[in-house]
Amino acid sequence: MSTRINVAATFSRSPAGRFRTDGPYSGERFRDELLWPALKGSENVEVDLQGVLSCGSSFLDEAFGGLVRKYGLSSQDLERRLVVKADVKTYVQRIWKYVREAKA
């Protein structure tokens, strides 16, 4: 089973910040409320960043790198189950960089 998360439509066009205390569209909130439940419920998850106007590194690191740090997922497991789509190629590259750099 596969789940698709359209960030611009279901979360925000300009997600920003690392922790919940930073703001309403933080990486921590996206990870805990959308990404982690999707990964728990589906074998494959597609995160669609198309239409997003900006995505700071704090948001990306906490949302995706945080899966490794907080939930103990391995980078290999995520690479197998997670697909990221974006208008801007560097987002995809950065997300996988943060995932590989993160330590449980």
Next chain:
Amino acid sequence: VKKQSQAEMERQRRKWQYVKRRLHKSFVNQRRLRNRRVRKEREQYIKPRNVRAPDQVRLQGDPQPFLLFVTRVTTLLHAGIRVRLDFRHVKRLYPCGMLLLMAEVRRWLKAFPDQMLATYPEDEVVEQMLQRVDLIGALGLAPRKVISHDDVVRWFYFTGTRVELVSVEPFMERVREFVAAEAQTFLFDCVSEAVTNVRHHAYGEAGADSAPWWMFATISSERITVAVHDRGASIPATIMEKPTIREQIKKLFAKNPQELDARMIDAATGGRSRTKLVYRGKGLPEMLEFTRAVPGSSLDIYSRWGGFHQHASSATATVWTLSTPVPGTLLLWTLSLES
């Protein structure tokens, strides 16, 4: 004997009257002098002191006149003296200078609400600009212009205390009309990180809930400029909260400690962070990385005594020590549309 006695009494009476007159004169003089002194002191505090704003309100190029203006106003206000901000001779406002001016005026008005006055600028565009960002009204002047000039209409001003860029989205979309999606996202990823840094570092944990930031952005036919400013502890101060042994030694033996600020900013852009966590401190290095990657872009950082400049065409950054410190931190991105 009787005549002699009467003459003596008359002399004594005249002498006493003379003494009385002198005493009275002296008393009157003293009172007059005291009144004059009191009046002078009162005038000093009640009559506003005129402080002339520089022709060019900016930090890039020659920031000295504007920073001196800010320092002078702050000093007078702290001394209890009323100040009239004299904008008559201002000819040009730059985003970085404008942003700092707005933050300062808001702070002055909050701390010294009854001590601030201002004069209208003589320049039409400058007045429209000050009116657009509501400085004219805030300083007690009546708005009298219709905002119509192209340069003014294309200026955007945002402020907030949280990392929330929803209000900036219309400006981001406008930028996308001028540049490719990659360049637009580069610019606003930097802005997003700058605002996140304000929340995490600038005001400390105690002040994070009311951590204000200000943003000024403009689009012209030549370039897009975005400036973000906070009044927090500054980059050098936050880094020196947890200094390395090397930094401590450098600070101890530095001839001029102010020179260390520029080096601290340089260290922060290289990944040095207050938290020292591997996954933190990415914001400034990535801003630098993006600046080098996008042709025609540049990044300027002003924080306390330190200045930092990186242009896409240059392999290395330039750092320098400011002659007057900038309160907090100001980051400025410029994206040349010609490139």
